[in-house]
Amino acid sequence: xxxxxxxxxxxxxxxxxxxxxxxxxxxxxxxxxxxxxxxxxxxxxxxxxxxxxxxxxxxxxxxxxxxxxxxxxxxxxxxxxxxxxxxxxxxxxxxxxxxxxxxxxxxxxxxxxxxxxxxxx
Numbered sequence: 001x002x003x004x005x006x007x008x009x010x011x012x013x014x015x016x017x018x019x020x021x022x023x024x025x026x027x028x029x030x031x032x033x034x035x036x037x038x039x040x041x042x043x044x045x046x047x048x049x050x051x052x053x054x055x056x057x058x059x060x061x062x063x064x065x066x067x068x069x070x071x072x073x074x075x076x077x078x079x080x081x082x083x084x085x086x087x088x089x090x091x092x093x094x095x096x097x098x099x100x101x102x103x104x105x106x107x108x109x110x111x112x113x114x115x116x117x118x119x120x121x
Contacts, residue, residue, distance in 0.1 A: 004119045005029045007048035009036050009065065010083065011057050019052065022108060023115070034058070036065035043075050050118050055084035055092050066096040079118040081111075 006028050008019050016032040023030045031046045037059040043051070051069070055062040062082060070076050082089065082098035085105070093101035099118065102111055 003027065003029045004050070005031070005046060005048045006050050006052065006115065006119075007042060007046050008032045008052045009039070009057050009062070010034070010052070010054040012054070015054075022112070026112065028115075028119075036060055036062060039065045039068055040072055040075070043069065043072075043078065048078060050115060051078055051080045052115075053080050053082055053096070053098065055082065055086055055089070055096075063092065063096040066098055070097045079121065081114055081118065 006023050008016060008030065010016050011034050013034065016034070020030045020032060031042070033042060036057045053062045053066055057065070066080050069078065069080065080098040082093035082096055082101040083104060084092055085103065086092055089101050089103045100114055102114060
């Protein structure tokens, strides 16, 4: 069976470290990035089954990064879970065309459930 791959975009190194540990322990292959401008290149190289995208990520931001993904025929169907501490996360996730969202701070169990839901597709 193919190891499921998660690509995580967040500018907070501590969050990336926690996600790498948690999802690695759950058997996923994890790659992280602190910027979003090269999303297409990263996706093309890593071939993730799921993407976690922070809203406030340099250089182009989460909304634009997800839009680039959605505009790409080859990668438009990769599920994206949008992550933000913004009060309007529901609106931002819809604007970005994300499949789901989770607000910071969050319970790890909630995030793990959402990830599992999309990985099992």
